[in-house]
Amino acid sequence: MTDAVPLIELxxxxxxxxxxxxxxxxxxxxxxxxxxxxxxxxxxxKSTLIKTLSGVHTPSEGQMYVDGRPVTFAxxxxxxxxxxxxxxxxxxxxxxxxxxxxxxLGREPVxxxxxxxxxxxxxxxxxxxxxxxxxGINVRDPQQAVGTLSGGERQCVAIARAVYHGARVLILDExxxxxxxxxxxxxxxxxxxxxxxxxxxxxxxxNIHHAYPIGDVFTMLNRGRSxxxxxxxxxxxxxxxxxxxxxxxxxxxxxxxxxxxxxGSGVEAAIS
Amino acid sequence: xxxxxxxxxxxxxxxxxPVSRRLVRLMRRPELGAITGTVIVFLAFGxxxxxxxxxxxxGIANFLQVSAQLGILAAAVxxxxxxxxxxxxxxxxxxxxxxxxxxxxxxxxxSIPVAVAIAFVIAIIVGALNGILVVRTRLPSFIVTLAGLFxxxxxTLAITRTVTxxxxxxxxTDGQEGSFVVWLFxxxxxAPVFAWLAAxxxxxxxxxxxxxxxxxxxxILWWVAVTAFATWLLVKTRFGNWVFAVGGDDxxxxxVGVPVDRVKILLFIGTALSATLFAVIQVLEAGSADxxxxxxxxxxxxxxxxxxxxxxxxxxxxxxxxxxxxxxxxTVEMGIFYTGIDTDWFQVFLGSMLLIAVLVNNYVRxxxxxxx
Numbered sequence: 001m002t003d004a005v006p007l008i009e010l011x012x013x014x015x016x017x018x019x020x021x022x023x024x025x026x027x028x029x030x031x032x033x034x035x036x037x038x039x040x041x042x043x044x045x046k047s048t049l050i051k052t053l054s055g056v057h058t059p060s061e062g063q064m065y066v067d068g069r070p071v072t073f074a075x076x077x078x079x080x081x082x083x084x085x086x087x088x089x090x091x092x093x094x095x096x097x098x099x100x101x102x103x104x105l106g107r108e109p110v111x112x113x114x115x116x117x118x119x120x121x122x123x124x125x126x127x128x129x130x131x132x133x134x135x136g137i138n139v140r141d142p143q144q145a146v147g148t149l150s151g152g153e154r155q156c157v158a159i160a161r162a163v164y165h166g167a168r169v170l171i172l173d174e175x176x177x178x179x180x181x182x183x184x185x186x187x188x189x190x191x192x193x194x195x196x197x198x199x200x201x202x203x204x205x206x207n208i209h210h211a212y213p214i215g216d217v218f219t220m221l222n223r224g225r226s227x228x229x230x231x232x233x234x235x236x237x238x239x240x241x242x243x244x245x246x247x248x249x250x251x252x253x254x255x256x257x258x259x260x261x262x263x264g265s266g267v268e269a270a271i272s
Numbered sequence: 273x274x275x276x277x278x279x280x281x282x283x284x285x286x287x288x289x290p291v292s293r294r295l296v297r298l299m300r301r302p303e304l305g306a307i308t309g310t311v312i313v314f315l316a317f318g319x320x321x322x323x324x325x326x327x328x329x330x331g332i333a334n335f336l337q338v339s340a341q342l343g344i345l346a347a348a349v350x351x352x353x354x355x356x357x358x359x360x361x362x363x364x365x366x367x368x369x370x371x372x373x374x375x376x377x378x379x380x381x382x383s384i385p386v387a388v389a390i391a392f393v394i395a396i397i398v399g400a401l402n403g404i405l406v407v408r409t410r411l412p413s414f415i416v417t418l419a420g421l422f423x424x425x426x427x428t429l430a431i432t433r434t435v436t437x438x439x440x441x442x443x444x445t446d447g448q449e450g451s452f453v454v455w456l457f458x459x460x461x462x463a464p465v466f467a468w469l470a471a472x473x474x475x476x477x478x479x480x481x482x483x484x485x486x487x488x489x490x491x492i493l494w495w496v497a498v499t500a501f502a503t504w505l506l507v508k509t510r511f512g513n514w515v516f517a518v519g520g521d522d523x524x525x526x527x528v529g530v531p532v533d534r535v536k537i538l539l540f541i542g543t544a545l546s547a548t549l550f551a552v553i554q555v556l557e558a559g560s561a562d563x564x565x566x567x568x569x570x571x572x573x574x575x576x577x578x579x580x581x582x583x584x585x586x587x588x589x590x591x592x593x594x595x596x597x598x599x600x601x602x603t604v605e606m607g608i609f610y611t612g613i614d615t616d617w618f619q620v621f622l623g624s625m626l627l628i629a630v631l632v633n634n635y636v637r638x639x640x641x642x643x644x
Contacts, residue, residue, distance in 0.1 A: 077529050088527065094520035096587045096637065097513075105517050106528040108510045118508040145300075 005068040006031050007200040008053060008084060008169050013062030015048055022048040024224045026062070030169060030200040035191060037211040038204045039240065040221030046204050049221070050171055053202065054086040055079030085162035086171040089178060092158040095147030099139060100128045102146050103161050131160050135190050152183030156190050163194060170194060171202045176210045188214050212237045302581030303593030305632045309579060309625075310596045310603075317607040326610040329466075329475040329485045336488065339602025340495035341550055343595050345569055346576035347495075347502040348546035350594035352539040353577050354506070356519035356586025357406060357413040359543040361420030362573060365398060366566025367428045369551035374441030374561030375432070384445065384556070385453045391548050398424070399544030403537030413540075421570065428563045445559040457494075457549075458556025460487030491553045495595070498546065502591035515539065519586030575622060576601050579629040583637055600625070 006029035015023040023045050030036045040046050051057045052064070055073030063070050066082055073079045076086070093102050104124050111120040128142040137153055146154060155175050162170055172191070176184035191214055195201055205211045211218070218235060220227040220243045227243055242251075298304070317326055325331045345362060352359055369391045376387035402420055406413045432439055448454050463486055469475045470483030477483055506512035514535045517525035522532050547566065555561050578584065579600055580593025601622075608618050 076527060080529065086527075092524060092527070094517055094524055094587065096520050096583075097516050101513055101516065105513060105525065106530050108513055110510060118504075119510060119513060121508075 004031060006065070007067065008202075009065040009068075010049075010052070010059070011063050011065065013052065013059040013064065015052055015057055016060045022224055023052065023059075026224075026226055028219060028226065028229070030202050032168070032200050033195055033198050034216045035195050035201040035203055035214050036217045036219065037215035038202060038219050038221060039206065039208065039211060041206060043223070044221040045224040046206075046221055047173075048224075050086060050173055050202075050204060053079070053169075054084060054171055083166055083168035084171065085165070085167035085169070086173065087155070087158045087162055087175060089174045093146045093154050096145055098143045099132075099146055099149070099157060100124045100142040103128050103131075103142075103157065103164070107165055127164070131164050132157065135160055135193060136186075150183055151179050152186040155179070155187045159187075159190060159194065163197070163199065167199065169200045169202065171204070173204050174206075175203070177205060177207055184210055208237060208241050212240065302588060302590045302633075302636070303596060304581070305629065305636070306580045306593045306596035306600065309600050309629075313600050313603050313607070317603065317611070321607055321611040324610040324612070326607050329483075331606065331610060333485050333488055335602045335606035336492050337602075338605055339599045340489060340491040341553065342569070342572055342576055342601055343495040343598030344491070344498050344550050344553075345543075345546050345573035346580065346594035346598045347498045347591045348539075348543045349573040350577040350580060350582050350589050350591050351502055351506060351515060352543050353574070353582040353584070354519045354586060354589040355515045355536055355539045356522065357536060357539065358417060358574065359402065359420075359540060360414065360417040360570045361398075361402060361424055362417075362543055362547050363566040363569040363571075364421045364424035364428065365395065365544050365547035366551045366554075366569055367563050368398070368424045369395060369548040370555050370561040370565045371428050371432045371441060371563055373552065373555050374444050375435060377444050378441055379435055384448055384451065388453060388457070388552050391552065392545065395544040395548035396541050399541030400537055402544065403540035406540070407533040407536050425563075425567075432563050439563040441561040443559065444555060444561060449559075454556050455490070457490060457552045458558075459490050461490055461493060463487040489557070491557075494549060494553065495598075498549070499591050499595045502594075506591055511535070511538075516587060519588075521587070572601065575626050575629075578633065579625060581629075581633060581636070583633055584630070588633075588637060597629075 009027075009029040011027050013023060013026045013028075014021065026045070026049065028049070038046055038049065048057065052059055055076045055078050058072060058074075064073075065071065066084070071082065073082070079086075094105070097105070100121065104119075109120045109123055109127075110117050111123075112118050125142045129139065132139055132142075135156055137156055139149075146157065149157065159170065159172070159175070175187050175191075179187065188210065191201055191203065195216075203211060203215065212232075215232060217229060217231055218240055219229045220240065230240075321327070326335070349359065349362065372391045372394055373384075373387045376382045376390055377384060382390070398420075402413075402417055405411075405416045409416065429439060432441065445454055445458070466475065466483040466485055466487055470477035471481065475483060475485065506515060514525065514530045514532075517528075517530050518532050518535045526532050547569075550569070551561075551565060554565060576597035577589065577594045578597070580590060580595065580597035582589030582594065604621055604625075605618055608615055608621070
């Protein structure tokens with residue numbers, strides 16, 4: 001699959017904000033039918049990378065390609081039109097509005113002409129019901145407020161919305177980090193479904209336990225640089241963890257802690 | 273809500289329980305509180321003011337007229353509040369529009385239809401200015417329109433006094449009482465019905481046989497029309513969906529491509545237009561304009577909208593609720609007058625009502641957003 005043209009690709013992209021370099025010489029590619037995990041600690045450049053991919057920022061240097069063609073997005077709307085949809089952790093749904101109204105927000109299906117032009121709510125409800133049933137969420141009433149859904153279901157509805165509206169590249173920003181184990185598994189299961197439907201999924205997280213089971217490809221970020229891209233067969237969960245900034249720091253922490261342990265107390269052996 | 277989450281077990285057909293589902297939907301309606309409140313108010317005055325004339329034809333015509341004028345404002349304010357903004361310049365806009373019509377007719381010799389048209393054009397400009405200031409500066413609309421409150425009222429007073437030397441403009445409709453535009457905004461409707469009712473002894477008649485109440489104020493029709501239009505916009509159209517979204521979370525709305533700024537500016541134009549409609553109705557009913565017209569109406573309209581279920585934080589509410597909010601307002605104001613209670617108590621009632629409404633709304637919002 002890697003020899004195909006990537007759906008979205010960054011080549012040697014650098015992004016600066018004033019004197020701060022948030023992304024340095026970053027190369028990155030996402031292919032159809034793959035889940036590409038982006039891992040890194042806070043401040044590693046994950047958000048800048050997402051925002052570059054989704055059209056919020058433009059690269060200071062380097063070039064972005066969609067379907068192998070060079071592109072420059074002027075706004076998130078342009079990225080959306082090119083089929084690149086971003087599901088943000090908290091900014092995707094409006095809790096007081098119904099599921100249907102959220103699902104079609106900005107792209108409401110209409111019927112009638114001129115003064116009688118109105119949202120085709122019946123059709124919208126039917127589509128929402130069907131789309132959610134397909135991913136295993138049975139809502140009794142699509143007119144109920146999104147706020148009544150659980151966190152995992154909310155994420156799923158947000159992803160389903162992006163998929164329904166023609167996304168080919170799904171950028172998921174920390175979709176599971178605010179969720180418990182059960183809720184996270186709902187989302188992960190759905191991400192697997194999206195992959196099966198041939199979408200390129202870019203999965204951003206700092207939680208290796210959520211990323212490793214679902215990911216096909218892993219890119220580790222640290223201080224705005226890529227530490228490399230690995231296929232799942234080439235790297236173990238422990239190696240991924242080690243490569244993330246957290247891995248080295250945890251080792252340093254262990255060494256530091258060892259200095260406090262009394263020789264021969266047995267604690268030393270337990271830590272190392 | 274039962275939500276089954278199981279990827280291996282997709283698509284049970286929706287459980288066919290239409291009655292209970294409809295009931296759940298009904299309970300979730302934002303206007304439910306206002307309708308309940310209206311029933312309580314009518315029951316209370318039915319018991320205490322039954323014979324005072326509040327529920328005679330004249331009394332009904334009175335409280336409907338008071339409610340209607342406020343209701344026209346409340347519908348537009350409800351939309352704006354659902355969109356997450358306030359317009360405190362509303363009351364001053366009424367005064368400004370009133371003297372605009374007055375000056376155009378009495379000083380510049382323009383006809384009433386032209387004067388009314390000019391007032392509406394000015395309203396669009398003022399509303400757009402309010403909106404543009406709010407979205408460009410990103411300041412709270414509360415502050416921006418508070419400035420508008422003073423600027424517009426000051427301009428109204430200063431211009432009127434400079435031009436006429438007084439603060440009131442009388443004789444605006446002199447000789448025009450029968451014209452279509454005066455009737456359309458300031459007239460009465462339903463005269464044949466009332467004449468027939470009086471002739472058959474259903475309602476009170478004068479000694480000569482004509483009805484005591486010769487018709488209802490046109491403002492009532494405007495009230496119904498404006499509320500119906502606002503409800504249509506809000507519930508049925510894409511624009512309405514955007515209004516909810518803009519008030520609910522404007523960043524999320526922007527992320528999915530909703531033109532947030534345009535929606536807000538249009539809502540501010542809406543409140544300025546409603547203020548002007550209010551002014552046109554009052555001026556053409558009374559035949560005179562006063563620089564102090566509309567004082568405190570901005571707060572009364574907000575109270576009516578909040579009683580009608582609008583959240584102060586935006587994103588939730590209804591125009592029909594605002595209609596009932598205005599009806600409660602008008603009924604109580606007139607009811608207190610008819611029952612002979614000191615009218616000072618009206619304000620106490622108003623404040624208490626507002627407090628109760630806000631508490632109820634907050635409870636409803638919590639219920640609506642918590643996972644079930």
